[in-house]
Amino acid sequence: MATVTAQQQKWLLKKFHTLCSRLSMDADMKLALISGYGVESSKDLTNAELLELCDKLNEIANPEDAKLDKMRKRVIAAIGGWLRMIGKEKEGIGYIKGVACQAAKVDNFNKISLEWLTTIYNMFLRKQRDAKSVNEVAGKIAYEARFGTDNNLLN
Numbered sequence: 125m126a127t128v129t130a131q132q133q134k135w136l137l138k139k140f141h142t143l144c145s146r147l148s149m150d151a152d153m154k155l156a157l158i159s160g161y162g163v164e165s166s167k168d169l170t171n172a173e174l175l176e177l178c179d180k181l182n183e184i185a186n187p188e189d190a191k192l193d194k195m196r197k198r199v200i201a202a203i204g205g206w207l208r209m210i211g212k213e214k215e216g217i218g219y220i221k222g223v224a225c226q227a228a229k230v231d232n233f234n235k236i237s238l239e240w241l242t243t244i245y246n247m248f249l250r251k252q253r254d255a256k257s258v259n260e261v262a263g264k265i266a267y268e269a270r271f272g273t274d275n276n277l278l279n
Contacts, residue, residue, distance in 0.1 A: 129171060136174035140166055143181040188238075195241040196233070199224050202248035209255055 144154050158166055161173050169177070183190040203220045207213060221233040227247070228240040236244070 133171050133174065136171055136178060137166055139178050140174055140181070143178060143185055146185050147181060192238055192241070195238060195245065196236075199236075199241050199245045199248070202245050202252070206248045206251050206255075209252055 144157075149157070154166070155164070157177070158164075158169060161169055161177075163169055166174070200217065200220050203223050204215075207215050207220065207223075224236060224241075224244055225231060225233055227244045228236045230236055230240075
């Protein structure tokens with residue numbers, strides 16, 4: 125019976141060779157690629173190295189997927205930043221993805237198009253920037269109300 129690690133390596137090797145084929149790489153090109161890891165055969169690569177190689181090859185083969193992945197991460201960070209700003213920093217990734225899905229009116233985070241991801245990202249960055257500006261002005265007004273008017277404070 126094969127271990128989980130051996131099964132994972134088998135799957136990663138298959139993925140590696142599939143990606144190399146899709147990129148029309150010949151045996152010499154594959155050898156040049158893996159020799160950078162100090163091995164002569166792809167079977168000698170660790171699972172971590174295979175995963176790294178597969179990720180790099182996938183970015184080359186599917187640049188649109190890489191754009192989507194990067195924008196998904198940005199959306200998660202932007203929504204997470206806004207949630208921290210409003211005091212909901214304990215909400216998890218599921219909640220953040222749910223907020224994004226509601227904004228895009230879809231039921232699955234991975235179904236959100238690049239255009240919607242960009243819109244949601246910009247919207248939550250704008251919400252953070254607006255909230256900071258409002259908080260600054262409100263703080264100055266509260267200070268004036270409590271300690272008196274300073275003509276230079278709001279100007």
